[in-house]
Amino acid sequence: MPELLAKASRPWALRLLPPFPAVANRVLALVNNEDVGSRQISEVINLDPTFTAEILRIANSPLFGVVREISTVQHAVALVGVNKVKAMATLIALSTVVKSSLRIEVLRKFWIHSLVTAVLTDESARAAGAKVDGAYTAGLLHNLGTLGLMSAYPEEYSRMLEVSTEFGFDLIRTERDLFEIDHCAAGACLAEEWNFPDPIVVAIAMHHEEPKKSPNLFSLVQICWRLAGVAGYMPFPDEREWTYEELIELIPASSNSWITGGIERVRQEVGSRLTTLRL
DSSP, rough: OOOGGGOOOOOGGEEEEEEOOOOHHHHHHTTTTTTOOHHHHHHHTTTHHHHHHHHHHTTTTTGGGGOOOOHHHHHHHHHHHHHHHHHHHHHHHHHHHHGGGSHHHHHHHHHHHHHHHHHHHHHHHHHHTOTTTTTHHHHTTTTHHHHHHHHHSSHHHHHHHHHHHHOOOHHHHHHHHHHHHHHHHHHHHHHHHHTTTTTHHHHHHHHTTOOOOOOOOHHHHHHHHHHHHIIIIIOOOOOOSSOHHHHHHSOOTTTSSGGOOHHHHHHHHHHHHHHHHOO
């Protein structure tokens, strides 16, 4: 196993975070098992009424592009497939972890940016014809370290962002100075602790590196969080300004995808999906 993914104890800066919700952990474990059917997955989800309600609400929203009404969890699992159920479970679980801190405007911006990146990564993988499992989940979790640090230390992290923006400090270096870990490494640590697959851990750890044209999961995440910024959802100033044309050129995409239809089309599509999430 690469050094990047080596097991380590949770850094002190993340010790105040709650554990990943139990029902989500069980759902993710089940959907990763090829011998488990939709009935078993549904039975676990149905044990938690709140989780059940959220799964059905999201399954019936435009977020995942389902056109038929879904009335039961088993119907949701059978219709949308286990990969989308995995993405839904991750979305619900992560929103539970950060919910108490979403009153802070800058954290809301990071949360929305993560959601937009998830939608764009999922669509870019589909447009590229890439057989990439977990594209939506990787996009959603790419800023897991930021969400974790800010949930644990909301005032301190918010102030760090203000100062970094005002004086042009390097975000990664400033995080390391204050928390002894940057948000890329912190997110990878949490994702590994929460048993997400290695490709998603790597995508989180590498998302700030310069993007290159490739259908690999980590490359698509590198492209799409920046594309989310170009679409108007960047929560902090990037180290350089990207254009839509530069980023879309890095996605080996077919022309019939909405992600290649121009920046206004991207903004329209993303905006329509966000309206369903009670942000």
